[in-house]
Amino acid sequence: MNKITNHLPTAELQAIDAAHHLHPFTTGDELTQKGARIIASAKGIYLKDSEGEEILDAMAGLWCVNIGYGRDELADVAARQMRELPYYNTFFQTSHVPAIALAQKLAELAPGDLNHVFYANGGSDANDTNIRMVRTYWAEKGQPEKKTIISRWNAYHGSTIGGTSLGGMKGMHEQGDLPIPGIEFIEQPNWWAEGGDMDPEDFGLARARELEEKILEIGEDKVAAFIAEPIQGAGGVIVAPDSYWPEIQRICDKYEILLIADEVICGFGRTGNWFGSQTLDIRPDIMTVAKGLSSGYAPIGASIVSDEVAKVLEACEFNHGYTYSGHPVACAVALENLRILEEEGILEHVQNVAAPHLAEKWKSLEDHPMVGEAKIVGLMASIALTPNKETRASFAADAGTVGYITRECCFGNNLIMRHVGDRMIISPPLVITPEEIDILIERARKSLDEAY
Ligand code: PLP
Numbered sequence: 001m002n003k004i005t006n007h008l009p010t011a012e013l014q015a016i017d018a019a020h021h022l023h024p025f026t027t028g029d030e031l032t033q034k035g036a037r038i039i040a041s042a043k044g045i046y047l048k049d050s051e052g053e054e055i056l057d058a059m060a061g062l063w064c065v066n067i068g069y070g071r072d073e074l075a076d077v078a079a080r081q082m083r084e085l086p087y088y089n090t091f092f093q094t095s096h097v098p099a100i101a102l103a104q105k106l107a108e109l110a111p112g113d114l115n116h117v118f119y120a121n122g123g124s125d126a127n128d129t130n131i132r133m134v135r136t137y138w139a140e141k142g143q144p145e146k147k148t149i150i151s152r153w154n155a156y157h158g159s160t161i162g163g164t165s166l167g168g169m170k171g172m173h174e175q176g177d178l179p180i181p182g183i184e185f186i187e188q189p190n191w192w193a194e195g196g197d198m199d200p201e202d203f204g205l206a207r208a209r210e211l212e213e214k215i216l217e218i219g220e221d222k223v224a225a226f227i228a229e230p231i232q233g234a235g236g237v238i239v240a241p242d243s244y245w246p247e248i249q250r251i252c253d254k255y256e257i258l259l260i261a262d263e264v265i266c267g268f269g270r271t272g273n274w275f276g277s278q279t280l281d282i283r284p285d286i287m288t289v290a291k292g293l294s295s296g297y298a299p300i301g302a303s304i305v306s307d308e309v310a311k312v313l314e315a316c317e318f319n320h321g322y323t324y325s326g327h328p329v330a331c332a333v334a335l336e337n338l339r340i341l342e343e344e345g346i347l348e349h350v351q352n353v354a355a356p357h358l359a360e361k362w363k364s365l366e367d368h369p370m371v372g373e374a375k376i377v378g379l380m381a382s383i384a385l386t387p388n389k390e391t392r393a394s395f396a397a398d399a400g401t402v403g404y405i406t407r408e409c410c411f412g413n414n415l416i417m418r419h420v421g422d423r424m425i426i427s428p429p430l431v432i433t434p435e436e437i438d439i440l441i442e443r444a445r446k447s448l449d450e451a452y
Helices: 010-020 028-033 072-084 097-109 123-140 161-166 170-174 200-218 244-255 307-315 328-343 346-367 400-412 434-451
Strands: 039-043 046-049 054-057 114-120 148-152 183-186 223-228 258-262 286-289 301-306 371-377 380-385 418-420 423-426
Touching: 010 028, 054 434, 072 328, 097 114, 097 301, 097 328, 114 123, 114 307, 123 161, 123 223, 123 258, 123 286, 123 301, 123 307, 148 200, 161 170, 183 200, 200 223, 200 244, 223 244, 244 258, 301 307, 328 346, 346 371, 346 380, 346 434, 380 400, 400 418, 400 423, 400 434, 423 434
Parallel strands: 148 183, 148 223, 223 258, 258 286
Antiparallel strands: 039 046, 046 054, 114 301, 286 301, 371 380, 380 423, 418 423
16 A cells, blocks of 8 residues: 655555545535546635646635734744643633633733633534533523524534524534534524515514514523624624624613624634634623634634633533633644734734725625625625626526536636635635735636636
């Protein structure tokens, strides 16, 4: 048997991959007919594949490589930590410096009184934690019936049983007989696709008020929490109208519903601030974080919770935790990532340089005949493609069109973008320069032209 290295011919690697590797969100046919693109290395915002092609990664991996690829500091910290203390848990009255230091740092960065960190391995299992956490919180406060969690259709909160249940992806619910009981849904604030003739702000208000209607339908004494991404990411970078979030906040306050902001994508600079909640002026009781927390260099996630939630959980024994909760290597890597984001002024770069430049260029795509609206907040952006800009018609009946552009045209032009339904989306590394943004836009426009 050949040793598997980057030096093997691509076709051979692809054949072994297709034979033995079950990929997430991929059909077997895609692997056997075309083969996976084998990524060999990466630096800055560019990937290099097994054929030596340089690919501009406009998705920062899966929305996570915020500081860009190839930062030796993180590798050095990981190696040092592995030598000093490769593993110890944080159960049963033990702790260690990386977990302590990262918790302190997250409490400093998080808004309001979100001062307490419960570690997980990624975003999905942090959301699983949240389900048990909010139900335990209300039970300990003498309201065990207050356990329903309200979410939104087309939200993405992960792939575990809990994460999939909280998410509003119907195709995912169908696989595995989900959601679990006690999860309810309201519609998403997607004006472009669902707003019809309504003014966007009226639409935003109407969609937010569905939360109130749902709470009244279930009974406020039965609703534990509302969970939402400040900006829906995997659902297509759906930016709510300005009227939406203030109304959601008002409703959560009025009915004493815990607000869980899923910051897995929006966190750590993606929207220009440390958290999307700050950009949108939301006051969550719990934030889910992962991805940009370590810029994807190590798997780690967390729930960051308020003083009040922590006080209640600490008064009982919250029987929950993962073997790798607060893994020392992941914590050390995350801490170094936060140091780089802070000391190199990467958020300031997003706010003052990258986001304004990208916004101008991104908006210019609206002059393309296939592009309806172009939306952007910080460095997450989407375009809605349409066969008719006036009616805002969808390509849904012709579902292959948008997928063809990202899979064939963008890929062929060495650009990684993704599509969801009829939206094409980007979320590049935060360190992207104006020159690199120009290259991104040039390749995106070329890909659109090829499909038109
Ligand atoms: N929540 C949001 C908003 C996400 O976008 C994701 C992943 O894309 C998750 C949760 C799940 O995180 P993970 O894949 O780290 O489990």
